[in-house]
Amino acid sequence: MKQIVLGITGAFMLFVVIALTAPLAIAQSQSEQLSDEQRARIITNCTSMKNTLTQLKASDALLRVNRGKAYESLRLRLMDTFNSRLSSNSLDAEGMVSVTKSYDSTLSDFRTAYLVYERQLTVTMRVDCSKDPDAFHAAILESRTKRAAVHAKVLELHSRIDDYKTVVNDFYEDFKRVSGSDA
Amino acid sequence: MSDLETKTTDVELTTFWARHRFFLLVFFTIIIALTMTVVSLVVYNLSGSAQLDLSRPGYQSVSSQVEREDNTGEFSASGSVSRETLEDFMKLFNEYGDRAKSVDAFNGDPLNPEILEFTDTTANQ
Numbered sequence: 106m107k108q109i110v111l112g113i114t115g116a117f118m119l120f121v122v123i124a125l126t127a128p129l130a131i132a133q134s135q136s137e138q139l140s141d142e143q144r145a146r147i148i149t150n151c152t153s154m155k156n157t158l159t160q161l162k163a164s165d166a167l168l169r170v171n172r173g174k175a176y177e178s179l180r181l182r183l184m185d186t187f188n189s190r191l192s193s194n195s196l197d198a199e200g201m202v203s204v205t206k207s208y209d210s211t212l213s214d215f216r217t218a219y220l221v222y223e224r225q226l227t228v229t230m231r232v233d234c235s236k237d238p239d240a241f242h243a244a245i246l247e248s249r250t251k252r253a254a255v256h257a258k259v260l261e262l263h264s265r266i267d268d269y270k271t272v273v274n275d276f277y278e279d280f281k282r283v284s285g286s287d288a
Numbered sequence: 289m290s291d292l293e294t295k296t297t298d299v300e301l302t303t304f305w306a307r308h309r310f311f312l313l314v315f316f317t318i319i320i321a322l323t324m325t326v327v328s329l330v331v332y333n334l335s336g337s338a339q340l341d342l343s344r345p346g347y348q349s350v351s352s353q354v355e356r357e358d359n360t361g362e363f364s365a366s367g368s369v370s371r372e373t374l375e376d377f378m379k380l381f382n383e384y385g386d387r388a389k390s391v392d393a394f395n396g397d398p399l400n401p402e403i404l405e406f407t408d409t410t411a412n413q
Contacts, residue, residue: 154404159346161398167350168393170340174355175388183381186365194369220336242401249399256394266385273381277374284371 139242147238158230162223165252169219176212176262184208184269196280200272208265215258222251 139147147154184205191198229244305312332338342351361380367373398404 157398157404163347163350165394166339166342166347167353168391170342171353171355172388172391172393173340174357175384178357179381179384179388182362183377183384186363187377187381189365190363190367190369190373193366196369216336220339223339245399245401245404249397249401252394252399253397256392259393259395263389266389270378270381270385273374273378277371277378280369280374281371 139239143242144238147241148235151234151241154234155230158226162226162230165226166223169223172259173216176215179266180205180208180212187273191276200276201269204265204269204272208262208269211258211261211265215255215262218251218255218258222248222255225251 184201188198188201188205191201225244225248229241229248232241232244234241338344341347342354361383363377363380
């Protein structure tokens with residue numbers, strides 16, 4: 106019993122030590138990245154940077170809405186309907202269904218990645234860059250990484266569209282060959 | 289004696305609820321409405337709907353640029369499959385696909401600190 110209590114106390118102490126030292130270590134590494142001149146420049150440009158971020162947030166939201174619509178309609182109006190049509194005609198739509206599933210999953214990842222990025226950008230905009238340039242700089246870097254992740258998902262979606270095109274083309278070639286030999 | 293006391297208390301309680309029932313109705317209605325509002329706002333924010341809502345303050349400048357849905361060019365899920373229908377589909381898919389891929393969204397690096405933070409914007413003013 107005594108050992109359990111000691112174990113729990115030890116774990117708690119370790120947690121407290123990590124919780125107290127980790128932010129200090131992060132803050133230290135961030136402060137090492139910025140020179141005094143850079144810090145001063147962030148403070149000087151604080152207002153204009155906030156304005157830039159506000160504009161970026163609005164334009165990215167518009168981009169998300171418009172691109173999201175384009176990607177959604179491609180799936181709902183073409184991929185799903187085409188797969189259903191092939192299945193209802195007892196044709197093998199396995200290749201198309203597989204790519205559609207993969208496209209769906211990437212689309213879901215794109216939505217999540219944007220959500221994460223948007224939240225990080227909101228957090229960044231809340232940081233007072235005139236008072237805490239280091240935290241602002243760190244938040245900017247984090248937002249930048251998350252925006253890059255959204256772009257990676259966009260590229261992945263484009264790649265899935267090409268994959269679908271390829272499987273449909275293969276299907277078309279097979280269909281032509283089979284229907285040609287039947288004729 | 290004890291029974292009498294209990295009865296008296298019950299009567300007092302009944303009288304209290306009966307006397308204040310309208311006030312309590314209003315009070316609980318407000319509590320329920322507030323709870324529902326909080327829940328719906330939490331769902332609105334957590335589900336990601338808020339991020340797509342361009343009618344929010346600060347987004348009016350871009351809300352007019354939302355692309356309207358084009359209802360033409362939907363491929364039918366029913367019907368036979370022939371070489372022509374496949375060709376029609378491929379043409380339609382290429383059209384939609386090219387449109388979807390036409391924008392390399394979230395490209396560029398506007399959050400690059402070199403560009404965002406260290407460009408002295410005051411120097412140009």
